[in-house]
Amino acid sequence: MSDKVQNCPCPLGYVIRKATPEDCGDIVRMIKELAQHDGLGHKVAITEEKLREDGFGETPYFHCFVAETTPKTSSESRQIVGYAMYFFMYCTFVGRVIFLEDFYVYPQFRGSGIGTELMKRVAQVGVETKCTKCEFIVHDENSSARRFYEKLGAVNSTVEGDWRRFFWYKFDVPSMEKLASRCS
Template sequence: MAGYRVRAAEPGDCEEIIRMIKELAEYENLSDQVKNTAEGLRRDGFEEPSPLFRCLVAEEEDEQKRAEGPRLVGCAVSYYIYSTWTGRALFLEDLYVAPQYRGKGIGSKLLTATAELCLSLGCSRLQLSVLDWNQPAISFYQSRGGRNLSDEEGWCLFRFLPDDLQRMISKSAEKGGDSGLP
């Protein structure tokens, strides 16, 4: 993959990272769900005593070509998760390559660098989720050894949004429930 390099993101990359996050959300038909900002990324990834995420970015090596297009052409955003069965793990939240740069091995290089990061951090596994209609992504991960746990183990992914959490808490309070928190 001559011409592109992967490196750890820096605080000055946050504007371009949020641009790529928004492009990914648009591709996934979920643009309305992006609430984060470049400032939020900078705070959470670079200013926290313990950063909440890690990010790798792909960029054109040739400065002249970089000046003609986007400086960053891809990113991989990950963070720690924990398995009570196997311990520390890494969750790959986003792996994105701009459409005009796909098919050049950039996604493979970002995924491989994330795998190296995962092992270097002593993680027991790398986990991610893919929308069920995104066959190119599913095929990409499966071709690299990824296991579809929906098929293999029957796992279902659930999400609680703030309104859902508040309703749950309110219903519990109405029944006289105690969360057990101080």
């Protein structure tokens, strides 16, 4: 990823930059707040340590941008007020895909351009890495998020073509372990 995507100053008293291991506490707090908003707070098991290990270890499993306020006076401190977490995957139909796993801006900072700038950085990474699309999931009840993404040009692919005929499945850890140890 090029340096132009990294620490970009923005006009409204904040900067969008790549997350660092020191940001993990703030990111976990926002993950929990987002999950709570979506009614899934009880499902969050991630810890600061696990996030640090998974995102900043030898093999990063995700990448992340944070939005950080820039103090106007020496008495003010910097504050992480939003994040965009993404990873890369592959689609056999079209090739490289950037997947936006999580995106959150504290409510009091919404409408200031922070969300748009975070999404812009993810899009820049997608373009620079030659991804064919950026995908993400939005809770069906989060109409304000859906309007935000659509305003930026995102298309709801669940209503496009044949995608309504597919279901999203998963294996949890016990199921993976059982399957992995299964004899042929």
